[in-house]
Amino acid sequence: MQMLKAKGFDFLSLCNKRVGDGNNTSFWLDTWRGDSALCDSFPRMFALEMEKNCMVATKMAAPVDASFRRSVRGGIELVQFNELRAILESVSLSHSLDRWICNASSDGSFRVKDIRILIDDLILPSGSGPTKWMKYVPIKINIFVWRARRDCLPTRVNLMRRGVVMESTDCPICGLVEEDAHHILLQCDLAHSVLRRICRWWDIDWQSWSSFHTWDGWFSSIKIASNNKKILEGVFYVAWWSIWVFRNRLLFDDKPPVRSMIFDDIVSLSYLWCKNRYPPAPSWVSFIFCPAASSYNHETPSSTSKGSSSGVVWLSTLMRSKWSFKHIHISKDSAVSLVLRIDKILPLVENADSDATEEAWTLNISRACGG
Numbered sequence: 001m002q003m004l005k006a007k008g009f010d011f012l013s014l015c016n017k018r019v020g021d022g023n024n025t026s027f028w029l030d031t032w033r034g035d036s037a038l039c040d041s042f043p044r045m046f047a048l049e050m051e052k053n054c055m056v057a058t059k060m061a062a063p064v065d066a067s068f069r070r071s072v073r074g075g076i077e078l079v080q081f082n083e084l085r086a087i088l089e090s091v092s093l094s095h096s097l098d099r100w101i102c103n104a105s106s107d108g109s110f111r112v113k114d115i116r117i118l119i120d121d122l123i124l125p126s127g128s129g130p131t132k133w134m135k136y137v138p139i140k141i142n143i144f145v146w147r148a149r150r151d152c153l154p155t156r157v158n159l160m161r162r163g164v165v166m167e168s169t170d171c172p173i174c175g176l177v178e179e180d181a182h183h184i185l186l187q188c189d190l191a192h193s194v195l196r197r198i199c200r201w202w203d204i205d206w207q208s209w210s211s212f213h214t215w216d217g218w219f220s221s222i223k224i225a226s227n228n229k230k231i232l233e234g235v236f237y238v239a240w241w242s243i244w245v246f247r248n249r250l251l252f253d254d255k256p257p258v259r260s261m262i263f264d265d266i267v268s269l270s271y272l273w274c275k276n277r278y279p280p281a282p283s284w285v286s287f288i289f290c291p292a293a294s295s296y297n298h299e300t301p302s303s304t305s306k307g308s309s310s311g312v313v314w315l316s317t318l319m320r321s322k323w324s325f326k327h328i329h330i331s332k333d334s335a336v337s338l339v340l341r342i343d344k345i346l347p348l349v350e351n352a353d354s355d356a357t358e359e360a361w362t363l364n365i366s367r368a369c370g371g
């Protein structure tokens with residue numbers, strides 16, 4: 001309780017005595033009339049009192065100055081004496097028992113919930129808008145994004161604010177600026193590259209975001225079907241979480257993580273979680289190649305859904321290619337085959353000659369596809 005008081009929450013100040021018969025309420029020391037105890041409101045009277053622990057019932061049975069060590073004199077003493085008597089004239093005791101009331105609730109009852117709300121309002125950061133709960137991704141991802149939006153992640157800047165001694169507060173990924181949540185998840189070059197790829201994959205325009213607030217504005221302006229938009233939001237949640245995991249592994253793992261794997265992990269994790277949480281999800285291939293146009297309400301993706309070049313972009317990433325696939329013309333069907341036969345393609349990519357011509361490369365692809 002003392003720790004809470006130090007943070008500005010004084011629980012006892014919310015608790016008053018409601019006097020019934022007056023047998024269980026301290027006349028001077030409990031707060032039962034007004035906002036403070038009578039010993040604080042009338043210190044000169046309290047100084048004269050000989051029975052400082054007397055109960056209300058006892059005190060009300062005799063004149064208020066009956067237990068004073070001397071009679072009241074003029075000046076401030078007399079002023080306080082008259083004020084105290086005026087207050088006591090309005091008091092009438094009943095037959096019910098004295099009881100505590102808590103001002104945190106309207107009816108005076110004590111409820112843990114009411115106190116918790118007051119403490120939360122006081123201590124938890126606010127001003128980040130309503131909490132969003134994304135049902136397509138696991139609870140741990142939602143909690144992570146909730147903490148990130150409220151700047152509660154243990155970023156280097158936050159750790160320093162809490163008194164942790166560190167050699168540097170610079171971003172562990174780029175080393176260029178201080179690491180806070182907005183930088184690491186939105187502004188750092190890794191975040192730029194990952195989030196830009198997500199936009200290309202979904203065929204939407206990318207922009208640079210300075211904060212979650214600007215991201216919210218951008219996201220609300222996107223025009224895609226609402227169900228797909230929820231999936232996309234889940235993908236961004238997974239992306240932020242993946243970037244944070246990468247950052248932690250970079251700092252704490254013996255073996256540095258592979259940067260080029262982040263995007264692939266985001267795609268596959270997003271699909272896995274989405275599929276398992278709200279089936280029937282679109283097929284894997286549909287999810288990869290036209291996520292924004294996929295149908296998330298039917299078992300089979302719509303055959304009329306608009307294809308896009310994004311699958312090729314993704315394929316390029318998946319294969320960690322030495323080439324950019326966007327310059328290689330392959331049909332959507334071929335690309336699908338490539339994804340399904342990735343075990344055959346990967347050795348090709350790893351052993352490929354970086355000077356190979358487009359024709360040679362396309363030929364290799366078609367062979368791998370069984371064409």
Ligand SMILES: [Zn+2]
Binds near residue numbers: 171172173174175
């Ligand atoms: Zn950075």
